Amino acid sequence: xxxxxxxxxxxxxxxxxxxxxxxxxxxCIGKRKKGSFxxxxxxxxxxxxxxxxxxxxxxxxDGLLQRVDARVKVVALVGLLIVAxxxxxxxxxxxxxxxxxxxxxxxxxxxxxxxKRVWLFIPIFTGIVVLPAAFSFxxxxxxxxxxxxxxxxxxxxxxxxLTAVGLIVIRVATSVSLVVLVTLTTPWxxxxxxxxxxxxxxxxxxxxxxxxxxxxxxxxxxxxxYTARKARQVGNDQGQxxxxxxxxAATAGAxxxxxxxxxxxxxMAMVSRGxxxxxxxxxxxxxxxxxxxxxxGCIVASVxxxxxxxxxxx
Amino acid sequence: MATENATPIFAxxxxxxxxxxxxxxxxxxxxxxxxxxxxxxxxxxxxGKSTLLKVxxxxxxxxxxxxxxFDAAVTEENLEDEQFSRGFRSRVGFVFQNSxxxxxxxxxxxxxxxxxxxxGLTRDQVNARVDDTLTMLDITDLAERAPYQLSGxxxxxxxxxxxxxxxxxxxxxxxPTASLDPRTQQWLVELIAELGAAGKTIVLATHDLDRLEVxxxxxxxxxxxxxxxxxxxxxxxxxDLDLLLSVNLVHEHRHAHGPVVHSHLHGAEHHVDRHSx
Numbered sequence: 001x002x003x004x005x006x007x008x009x010x011x012x013x014x015x016x017x018x019x020x021x022x023x024x025x026x027x028c029i030g031k032r033k034k035g036s037f038x039x040x041x042x043x044x045x046x047x048x049x050x051x052x053x054x055x056x057x058x059x060x061x062d063g064l065l066q067r068v069d070a071r072v073k074v075v076a077l078v079g080l081l082i083v084a085x086x087x088x089x090x091x092x093x094x095x096x097x098x099x100x101x102x103x104x105x106x107x108x109x110x111x112x113x114x115x116k117r118v119w120l121f122i123p124i125f126t127g128i129v130v131l132p133a134a135f136s137f138x139x140x141x142x143x144x145x146x147x148x149x150x151x152x153x154x155x156x157x158x159x160x161x162l163t164a165v166g167l168i169v170i171r172v173a174t175s176v177s178l179v180v181l182v183t184l185t186t187p188w189x190x191x192x193x194x195x196x197x198x199x200x201x202x203x204x205x206x207x208x209x210x211x212x213x214x215x216x217x218x219x220x221x222x223x224x225x226y227t228a229r230k231a232r233q234v235g236n237d238q239g240q241x242x243x244x245x246x247x248x249a250a251t252a253g254a255x256x257x258x259x260x261x262x263x264x265x266x267x268m269a270m271v272s273r274g275x276x277x278x279x280x281x282x283x284x285x286x287x288x289x290x291x292x293x294x295x296x297g298c299i300v301a302s303v304x305x306x307x308x309x310x311x312x313x314x
Numbered sequence: 315m316a317t318e319n320a321t322p323i324f325a326x327x328x329x330x331x332x333x334x335x336x337x338x339x340x341x342x343x344x345x346x347x348x349x350x351x352x353x354x355x356x357x358x359x360x361x362g363k364s365t366l367l368k369v370x371x372x373x374x375x376x377x378x379x380x381x382x383x384f385d386a387a388v389t390e391e392n393l394e395d396e397q398f399s400r401g402f403r404s405r406v407g408f409v410f411q412n413s414x415x416x417x418x419x420x421x422x423x424x425x426x427x428x429x430x431x432x433x434g435l436t437r438d439q440v441n442a443r444v445d446d447t448l449t450m451l452d453i454t455d456l457a458e459r460a461p462y463q464l465s466g467x468x469x470x471x472x473x474x475x476x477x478x479x480x481x482x483x484x485x486x487x488x489x490p491t492a493s494l495d496p497r498t499q500q501w502l503v504e505l506i507a508e509l510g511a512a513g514k515t516i517v518l519a520t521h522d523l524d525r526l527e528v529x530x531x532x533x534x535x536x537x538x539x540x541x542x543x544x545x546x547x548x549x550x551x552x553x554d555l556d557l558l559l560s561v562n563l564v565h566e567h568r569h570a571h572g573p574v575v576h577s578h579l580h581g582a583e584h585h586v587d588r589h590s591x
Contacts, residue, residue, distance in 0.1 A: 052462075056460070056463075187458075188420065188460075189420030189421050189424070189460070192420065209419065209420040210418050210419075212420065213418060213419070213420055213460070213461055213462070214418075216461075216462035217414055217462070262414070262415055265410065265412060265415035266415050266416075266418050268368070268373045268410075268415075269408075269410055269415050269416040269418065270418070270428075271373060271403075272371050272373060272403065272406075272407075272408045273403065273407075273428055273429035273432060273476065273477070273480065274399075274400060274403040274404065274429055274432030274433055274480070275428075275432055276396065276399065276432070280428075280431035280432060281424070281431070282423065282424055282427040282431065282437065282440060282441070
């Protein structure tokens, strides 16, 4: 029975027992390159997870808005968005915008991050769209910044045009700030439940909730597949576009298959626990004192803003 | 503890099932499960254990054969009846192998509340039950967490909580101890023993031969061609090495003790020497 126990058993091929020539750590074999699509995808998935965790962290801080019920916040948000849309004076909107900053700091949100999140996109999206309205050929009026003459007519930015642009930009900034305030201070699941206050159907909320939950699972699958590829990759993948495309297509196909199998299993798990097509959710709607103060505060603020706007307008 | 003449709650006769009508999963399976029994379904991967559990839970329906539960035929048509469906679903609970498929709600609390809400309990009753279950499984601190923030063991606890909260008479477990750390495995084995002692009927598919005697009082052995080839108490099944070899649950294994290499049978940690060095 005695034999050499280091000998390979079960027909293990020779090459599996021998070591491979590894890359020299000094880098004398091959060149160092970075920035492959594998790396980028891995960084991308990691960043989504990071953002979700950051969002959860913000929503669980001990601040003013975090203590208000999600339904109350959603209803108040809709009300205040309407108020912002009705205001016709820039100074009043600026006051409203400043109020969102005060609320943000009362809710323990980092102000710099809050301001950046709002102003990073407004100049790009709203600014470019409304900028032509500042010119005299779109909005005629008193030219304050003359630019050139065309056929004997002075062309430039008009007072009326600039006011219109300013009004729209600050209105968008205020509205976006209100939305960001609510989304950052409310956990995602509570925000979804809050949509019930706006008569959004339960089944819609159930589906969105599950979609959000499974995004993370699929992100993990993507990370696993890309990490497995990275682990087996020797050298760089520059110039292997075709092979890369094939890998991305295969990953997408595999993910599709996985989500299909998963969806069947999830459905079985739901049926097993008595699901028959009617979505039922655990909604406990109990208003606390802080919710009442918040609603009262929003109503008073809305009346003051609209009243002030009316006065300034005259 | 079950006795020979305890009431049968599940009775399967001549069940056959094939996926996509091409890939057989069950072939002429007949078995009876009595109230209060702890049954282990054992067999190699792909032998049909999970499919049988799905049939027992009324999730897939056999191509041929009959399945009766609580003295009523379980068919697709019968389960469309709301009263029958509600009664059956609340009496039979299924803990899936993949906790990710079972834990689908945005938070742990909502997950556990899903079953009782579907049973038609009031919100206050649901909340009280959820709180009790969270306390029982020692996961109260996870109540507001999202599933992606949970570890594998915690997800398993949540999945079990989401089934236990419905207070089912029969609990089906698909490979309950698979991919859990040893501590969670031990906790789960003790929980299953406790539930069995409390009078629940337990049916589980498992590869955990070491714990078979704690997990079950009767084993049903599946062959790789999807048939039931034996049944009996764990001690008797585990002693029948030829049976275990024939269904590929154990295998001939070679390893070394110092300079000596010898062969013996091996299935998880359950092994019996056939040759001495």
